[in-house]
Amino acid sequence: MKLREFAQQLGLSPTTVSRALSGYPEVSEKTRKRVAEEASRLGYRPNINAVRLATGRAGAIGVVMGRSGEFHFSEFMGGLAERLGTEDIDILVSPIDDKDPKGEIQLYSRLAVSGRVDAVIVHSPEPNDERIALLHKLGMPFLVHGRSDIDVPHAWLDIDNEGAIRRATSHLIDLGHRRIAMINGRKGRTFSLHRDKGYRDALQARGIPFDPRLVAHGNFTDELGFRFARSFLEQTPRPTAFVAGSMMTALGIYRAARSMGLEIGREVSVIAHDDVFPYLTAENMVPSLSATRSSMRAAGARSADLVLQLLSGRPTEEVHELWPVELILRESTAPPPEDA
């Protein structure tokens, strides 16, 4: 049913009906109520594409999905979708080929120009992120999940990676560890840099020299966790503790330690970052995994909120949110063995 017919049945003009449904003040309460009732009775729904054309709004926000190791992606999306489910806003997913770094910037460009989204979310930014510069230049509203040092105003939601890793590392030092390895995320991403900084600062605060041979960067996969952990553990003296970037990395570290006959929580301590997944929990690992924790799903939900705020006019400079990260100690952390 079209607006025209519907309005006719009500004995009103299309204008009034439209205003009534959109909650404009120029229509009397009585009329509004009648319109709302009849609409649900007769099942009238405005044609979404006509609305979008007329308003110039796309009614969607864009999310760019990387190709590799994005297991936290569905959690973030879940949160996003959860929050947006009640609004009339869609989520538009675009894929990006990780291997072609040029392609990504083009993709954002297309996304912005195409008018299919009202805003986009940028993930895993870099300190000087081209995408942010581009979106700002194009005037497309966007929220950064993470942060950037770039000299361009941008709204962001980030977790306190630096503080989390500083605390985790400090805790390991408190326990007596001196050789602490760090398996971090992809080089060049802001969150990796922040984590690096937290790690270094914690060491420095206790006068422990930084050893580049104990730090590795890479995607959050079980395989890299294993390979890096393995190569670190083959050094002499070997590290007595690990700080790791993800649950998958932690799985790899557990595996590596086990493959070398080392007992986690006694000979090797591990703290990893946990994004909180329903299908793999730090608490259930054996031994249970000490973790810095922050819910990816919650971040997704909040991101949706913030984007909506941006779209309804809240100034970019106001939208900065830094979330604290919990440190949860479990069995995988303990003082180093006597002989280490």
Add this chain to the structure above:
Amino acid sequence: MKLREFAQQLGLSPTTVSRALSGYPEVSEKTRKRVAEEASRLGYRPNINAVRLATGRAGAIGVVMGRSGEFHFSEFMGGLAERLGTEDIDILVSPIDDKDPKGEIQLYSRLAVSGRVDAVIVHSPEPNDERIALLHKLGMPFLVHGRSDIDVPHAWLDIDNEGAIRRATSHLIDLGHRRIAMINGRKGRTFSLHRDKGYRDALQARGIPFDPRLVAHGNFTDELGFRFARSFLEQTPRPTAFVAGSMMTALGIYRAARSMGLEIGREVSVIAHDDVFPYLTAENMVPSLSATRSSMRAAGARSADLVLQLLSGRPTEEVHELWPVELILRESTAPPPEDA
């Protein structure tokens, strides 16, 4: 820039330009080429919402995302997005609260009525799936990822769950196992039923009685894998082998076996289904995991293809695809120990 202005610059009518860009035959090759060139030179792009309004097409396909344990979701989405990236079709993600089974059918209903999608993808169907009946009734094109026994024509893409599990189970029997436990997916889903059938048939073919105490159903989480495996292994006599529904389940089983001092690949054999994730690979587990394997990402990409075919008029009855599943034997499977 609008079509009007663009056409004017070319000295053509909007009609001709529109046709030229859409590849209609009524326009000469020379003109078409000129239009295409100028379009990219001047950066003209049709307004997507105007196109959608005029054509009545939504230009998007819908995917409903469950809330729990959906770690394979991002892989499927990745495949989908990859294939759809080249088309002018968006992916629209809608969330569903798993706890409210009534909500899901309503969501599909809204999705279909709202006109925001041209087609939807239905996941993890049941033998008599309400959603399928609904979509058929509403005349909304849809592709089922999985299959249903329902008496309603539906296009589907499925993997041969039954055959895969039959082979896996048979292989374990060949190795000498007699007490084989099965940790399957959620009860009531077609794929779980198919796997159950494959399991039972394999047993029956060898005259091994079916023991309901060796079968469990539930979400694909590490935790459930652990709990079920643990309780099975506490039985006497205990099972000597496991067939499991997912990588996460396998992690749980590994953990359970280890927690009871049992060696996987010697005292306990395991075969799990592997959807192929970049961040967690069966080959890298210790011991490496024997698996039935089928790429979720490939299924996503192919699903996109099939949906496009449906939309361009291919009859539903023709769109049925059953994918064979590889069985890859690694270290986690071996003959049962002598004393078992």
Add this chain to the structure above:
DNA sequence: GCGATAATTTAAAACGGTTTGGCAAAACAC
């Protein structure tokens, strides 16, 4: 009860394309 003001409602013009039906010009048959 009248003019002024406020509260409602409406007709018509966007929004930016696609598509139908028609009309010249060019190509063809004879």
Add this chain to the structure above:
DNA sequence: GTGTTTTGCCAAACCGTTTTAAATTATCGC
């Protein structure tokens, strides 16, 4: 050279809303 097709292009109608500007009706002060 005439009548018939075919080819290439165009004017106008249409898709279903929102929104602007104007018209109507209700309310109010006096």
